[in-house]
Amino acid sequence: MLTRRIPSIRSVVLLICTLLPLGVAHADWLVLQRVTDADGSTRPAYSWVGSSRFRYDDGRIAVIADLEAGRVHLLDHAHKTRTTRHLATSAAPPLRAFTPEGGGRFQDWAFNRYVLVKDRNLIEVGTSTDVDATLTRHYRAMLSAIGAGADNRILELPGFPLWTTLRDRDTGELLGRRETVSIVKRTAYPATYRIPGEYRTIDPE
Secondary structure (H helix, E strand, O other), rough: OOOOOOOHHHHHHHHHHHHHHHHHOOOOOEEEEEEEEEEOOOEEEEEEEEEOOOEEEEOOEEEEEEEEEEEEEEEEOOEEEEEEEEOOOOOOOOOOOOOEEEEEEEEEEEEEEEEEEEEEEEEEEEEEEOOOOHHHHHHHHHHHHHHHOHHHHHHHHOOOOEEEEEEEEEOOEEEEEEEEEEEEEEEEOOOOOOOOOEEEOOOOO
């Protein structure tokens, strides 16, 4: 009669502990967001953030960046077009000593509120140092390389930008807002950073 040897609990635990870092090492951050337009309408958006790759998508446009390839792609979902250009350096700008206008709690994070003036606009930003420091570092570096955002000074603020609100300086009218809903760390889907084949390339470099 054959007997089957059952592995000990200790050996199973050791095997799991050995395999776990393999999954975590390849995990990126998924930042779920909400965009509010000037007319008050809202739509979901998300950002995938890795050490050398990035994707932002709000259903209208998508930005996909790859530091290793040195390219950033802007996708127009409505017209199914793609514009590609070179990435700038990925080094995030140094932090500056801005004085916060106040603070509080947003979702599960403590935040500091900053107000920036640009032309005729007021930019309100809530940043938090409660967010994972590695995510914040990668996020700042990727956005700096892409050259995205309402104002580069946002990337010089300490912490992760939880929300950004753009208003008319004179009237206080809302021009746009993007806010964080949740942050999770997980393995990206195979197609997350892939460029759809049906998108037509314009202005290629």
